[in-house]
Amino acid sequence: MAGNSYGTLFRITTFGESHGEALGGIIDGCPSGITIDLEAVQLEMSRRKPGQSAIVTQRKEPDDVQFLSGIFEGKTTGTPIGFIIPNTNQKSDDYSHIKDNYRPSHADYVYEKKYGVRDYRGGGRSSARETASRVVAGAIAKQMLPEIKFNAYVSSVGPIFLEKPYQELDFSKTENNPVRCPDEAMAIEMEDYIRDIRKQGDTVGGTVSCVIQNVPIGLGEPVFDKLHAELGKAMLSINAVKGFEFGSGFEGVKMKGSEHNDLYNPDGTTKTNLSGGIQGGISNGMDIYFRVAFKPVATIMQKQESLDNQGNITEMTGKGRHDPCVVPRAVPIVEAMAAIVLADFYLINKTYLK
Numbered sequence: 199m200a201g202n203s204y205g206t207l208f209r210i211t212t213f214g215e216s217h218g219e220a221l222g223g224i225i226d227g228c229p230s231g232i233t234i235d236l237e238a239v240q241l242e243m244s245r246r247k248p249g250q251s252a253i254v255t256q257r258k259e260p261d262d263v264q265f266l267s268g269i270f271e272g273k274t275t276g277t278p279i280g281f282i283i284p285n286t287n288q289k290s291d292d293y294s295h296i297k298d299n300y301r302p303s304h305a306d307y308v309y310e311k312k313y314g315v316r317d318y319r320g321g322g323r324s325s326a327r328e329t330a331s332r333v334v335a336g337a338i339a340k341q342m343l344p345e346i347k348f349n350a351y352v353s354s355v356g357p358i359f360l361e362k363p364y365q366e367l368d369f370s371k372t373e374n375n376p377v378r379c380p381d382e383a384m385a386i387e388m389e390d391y392i393r394d395i396r397k398q399g400d401t402v403g404g405t406v407s408c409v410i411q412n413v414p415i416g417l418g419e420p421v422f423d424k425l426h427a428e429l430g431k432a433m434l435s436i437n438a439v440k441g442f443e444f445g446s447g448f449e450g451v452k453m454k455g456s457e458h459n460d461l462y463n464p465d466g467t468t469k470t471n472l473s474g475g476i477q478g479g480i481s482n483g484m485d486i487y488f489r490v491a492f493k494p495v496a497t498i499m500q501k502q503e504s505l506d507n508q509g510n511i512t513e514m515t516g517k518g519r520h521d522p523c524v525v526p527r528a529v530p531i532v533e534a535m536a537a538i539v540l541a542d543f544y545l546i547n548k549t550y551l552k
């Protein structure tokens with residue numbers, strides 16, 4: 199199986215399955231001498247971990263990170279940073295009913311057709327539990343770039359959209375509710391909606407918006423390695439993601455060039471930021487902002503038609519512990535992948551310096 203590594207100079211390789219002994223990873227390319235706050239790393243894991251509220255999966259995992267190498271006396275050594283995250287609360291029997299069945303819109307079918315085998319217990323490598331390793335790498339990347347601020351938040355759940363521009367939001371309120379929406383009134387509405395969906399045995403999608411501030415000018419390349427293209431790839435690699443847009447996004451197609459152009463200030467900043475902080479694939483020093491769309495979770499607690507491995511259409515009902523909506527737990531994952539991308543481009547950019 200290829201595709202278990204991401205990044206060029208700052209590079210993360212992940213391993214492990216949802217119901218195996220542990221998940222883990224190796225981070226290559228992190229410079230030496232960076233002070234690592236292990237409590238901050240664990241805090242990021244707590245934001246992603248299951249069982250943290252009534253509106254997410256009730257699998258109980260502490261997601262304690264055990265670092266094996268690359269950190270000595272609180273600082274990075276420049277060698278590969280190895281770590282594991284033990285799995286402690288697997289309930290593999292919950293998946294015995296799909297041993298011979300493929301869940302609609304899940305990776306089950308294509309996974310088995312491609313590899314000839316699949317770990318039906320939670321989806322194996324196709325499980326979103328793999329993203330725990332990414333959050334570790336993202337936490338290290340954030341500490342490598344302390345001046346850059348990453349703020350992701352839930353901007354929609356199903357038909358409920360937060361219409362306020364991000365400049366009017368107080369990001370310090372994002373963690374004050376289980377939905378991770380910085381608008382208190384909208385957070386309550388979203389939470390009530392997710393609870394209702396869960397009672398129906400169904401699932402719902404949503405969007406996560408992300409704002410990256412204090413980005414230096416010059417990250418990204420003008421052709422294939424555009425900064426926004428790499429951010430798009432990073433976000434689309436997250437489980438359940440179906441869409442990515444940055445800056446004015448799809449709304450920009452409705453505008454004229456005279457309306458869309460970001461006019462300059464004398465210091466090189468721009469009066470507007472419809473470019474989303476990236477022009478020609480290179481960061482321009484303005485805020486980078488983008489939105490990521492997540493589909494509804496494929497496993498639902500309702501009867502629906504399925505396909506078994508003998509080619510028969512059968513009826514199945516989902517079992518086990520699953521998120522009715524992934525976006526609250528996806529917030530730290532989006533931040534982590536954004537931090538990994540910027541850490542990588544930061545190191546690449548340093549190769550230009552003399």
